[in-house]
């Protein structure tokens with residue numbers, strides 16, 4: 001598809017136009033202490049000098065909490081009412097390629113045995129505008145999981161920063177092309193001379209072999225290997241890694257209200273929490289923290305790729321950055337890769 005040019009001044013006009021039309025414009029902006037993906041109302045709120053926001057943008061496709069039904073109980077019976085959602089168009093600007101790649105992982109799980117219309121409708125109305133990475137930090141490891149800092153996967157539009165602060169822009173999907181055609185007054189022809197900034201060079205972690213990790217995990221005799229207790233020894237079960245992770249998707253359904261009326265609510269949950277697998281009987285198949293951490297690692301590198309042919313981990317490094325005890329998932333990958 002043809003590469004176009006987006007001047008920064010036209011990005012500001014694009015935001016004003018979209019917001020004027022009632023769309024939501026999500027972009028990297030300053031949060032309480034760190035850069036976050038959040039809705040912005042004007043160009044000036046956007047942070048352009050960032051590596052990766054501390055949250056993922058999954059909350060705009062899969063909200064932390066949402067009502068999925070309402071109920072009332074009366075003497076004639078139970079009245080159960082579904083909730084129809086009509087999401088607004090949501091443009092996610094400044095996505096990083098790893099985060100964009102996570103969209104396929106979310107779509108896979110939310111369309112596995114049941115089509116989750118809450119997720120699908122939001123994703124259908126989202127336009128992912130990814131900016132290729134020109135910087136990285138020690139926690140980034142996309143190339144170790146076979147992605148790149150300019151990967152197109154999951155993006156509708158891919159932008160490459162130029163030395164002048166503008167962008168070379170390419171539509172990746174039909175949705176992206178439609179968006180650029182709709183705003184073709186802002187997406188201009190590529191000038192004959194422009195200088196794209198080089199994408200960052202991230203070397204794959206030498207000691208990690210993702211395929212070997214997957215094979216080792218698949219071998220059921222390793223499930224009870226005492227190594228797990230050692231690898232996950234530091235984990236305190238706070239769940240920060242799961243909430244920050246762009247591909248983690250577990251949720252719980254609870255009824256809130258009185259005995260006679262209320263709402264059925266879907267909330268983010270985390271496999272790192274003790275009560276996540278607690279049965280009504282009192283039995284808990286994951287009754288210690290190492291078993292919960294083992295599940296998360298298994299999910300990323302065994303269950304997910306085997307079940308969905310998509311990534312459980314996109315190498316964003318958030319779980320490393322947010323972990324209060326610095327349990328580094330890549331160190332576990334290295335440890336398992338080194339086993340004979």
Ligand code: SF4
Nearest residue numbers: 245313314316317319
């Ligand atoms: S497991 Fe960690 S590095 Fe992988 S996608 Fe999730 S947060 Fe990112």
Ligand code: SF4
Nearest residue numbers: 235236238239241323
């Ligand atoms: S963030 Fe760290 S301590 Fe918290 S649950 Fe995840 S691995 Fe465990």
